Every structure is written in structure tokens, then in C-alpha cells.
Amino acid sequence: MLLAVALFAVMDGGMKWLSSSYPPLQVAALRGATALPLVFAWVAWSGGLRGLLRVHWRLHLLRGALGVAMMWGFVYGLSRMPMTTAYAIVFVAPLMIAAMAVPLLGERVGPRRWTAIALGLVGVLVVLRPSGDGAATRAGLVLVMAAACYSAAAIAVRVLAQRDSVQAMVFWFLAMIAVGAGALAWPDWQPIARADLLPIAIVGAAGALGQVALTHAFRLGEASQLAPLEYTGLVWVVLLDLGVWGVLPDGATWAGVAIIVASGLYLMRRERIVAQAGTGEAQP
DSSP states (O other): OHHHHHHHHHHHHHHHHHTTTSOHHHHHHHHHHHHHHHHHHHHHHTTOGGGGSSSOHHHHHHHHHHHHHHHHHHHHHHTTSOHHHHHHHHTTHHHHHHHHHHHHHOOOOOHHHHHHHHHHHHHHHHHHOTTTTSSOSHHHHHHHHHHHHHHHHHHHHHHHTTTSOHHHHHHHHHHHHHHHHHHHHGGGOOOOOGGGHHHHHHHHHHHHHHHHHHHHHHHHSOHHHHGGGGGGHHHHHHHHIIIIIOOOOOHHHHHHHHHHHHHHHHHHHHHHHHHHHHTTOOOO
């Protein structure tokens, strides 16, 4: 899981680098297209080719559309603010997923978890600072939209996982991002410079390897134990922000990050306690 998070941070750094020369939709399309061959090789190696066509197509198309919107919003935000600030905003996604699961999946969320969700949203407001000089620009609001699309796509995954294979979900998600974002980006498509071939390859390889590492992590460990490790991505993006772009977020942004991360960790802890209580494994 730690390796997966580090690889995804490298991928995001590559997309931020490319976003200075190419439109966000083109970067999203390149991210999907370059990772797709490696993911297809992984699917073939793991014996998942037969399951690629026996899928719930309508839900996959919906998830693909959400993925295109999410990738566009994330790359758009990355191109206009430090990676640390962008990560702080999208870290609200686990809280959004918990909130969306109530009307969409019929899950029950108690008052403690609703409090954690509310506090996490407060943390986002601290980062955005609508009345000050924070990230409440168009880029910041677009990132909130991207987090909402990611959360809705995660809800779709919970439904798809009941009938479709992991390999099919990963492959078609990337394929639909590549095709969908590519089609939308085509009118403004920019010629790819030779100097950018290496960053594009790094984005594709890091994304594909990160997905494989993530899949194996969840096969070997419990989701409630692995999910908090996603926050280690902050370490990598801080290093990238400082080492590559020479920027760091301000104190108010760090305060918002702390609130969002603390709320997310508490929410994960409560979900684990509730799950254990449901199976009679809860400890006093």
C-alpha cells in the first residue's frame, strides 16, 4: 500500500508537470492511454481476460464518465496550485463516500460518523478560505467537484465489485478515460514534444504499477487497516512541491489538512468498530 501511494504521487507529479504544456483533458487521456498496455498485460498475466467482456456496461459507462470529469478536475487543479493543497482538498473524498453511501447504498451512518464528515468539510473550508486569500478560486472549487466525482465513482465500484472482476474494473476505467478524455480533448489537442515522452511514460508506468500494487495490497490486508496509509501521500507531494516546484502551502492550509486527515482517520476507525460489532468481533 505504501508503494502504491508513492507511485500514485509520482504519477500525479508527472501530470502536474505535463499540465504546464497540455490541456487537462489531454493529460487525462495520456494518463489512461499510456497505462492501458501495462494494465492489459497484468490482466492477461493474472488470468482475467475472460472477465473483460462479461461486465455491467451501463455502470461501467457511468463510472467512466465520472472518471473523465474527475481526472479533468484533478489535473486542472494541479496545474494551478501546489500539489499539497490539491491533495488536501481531494482528501475529503472518503468523507463524501460515507455521506453518499446513505442515499445511494442504503448504509447507516451514526451521529459520530456524521460529526466526522461535518468536521472534514470544515477542514476543506479552512483550506479554501472563501472570504480570504485561500484556494477558493475556480481551481479549488473544481477540485471539490473532482473529489465528488471520485466519491461517486467509488460508490459505483462497491456495486460493480459484487459481479465484475477487479481486472475488468481497472481496465475499462482506464480505457474509458483514455477514449472519453481523448475525444473531448481532440479539438484542442497539442502536438507532443519529444522532451515530454519520458514524463508521459513515467505517468503511465507509475499509474499502472500503482494500480497493481494497490490491488495486491487489498488482497493481502484489510481495507480498514490499509486505507489510512493513503495519507502518506502527503509526504511525497510535499517533497515534490519543495524539490521540483520550490513551493509549500501556508499555515492555514496545513491546519485544514490536519482537520481533514483527523476526521478521515476517525471515520475509518468508527467504520471498523461498527463492522466488528456487526460480526460480533467488537472489543470492549
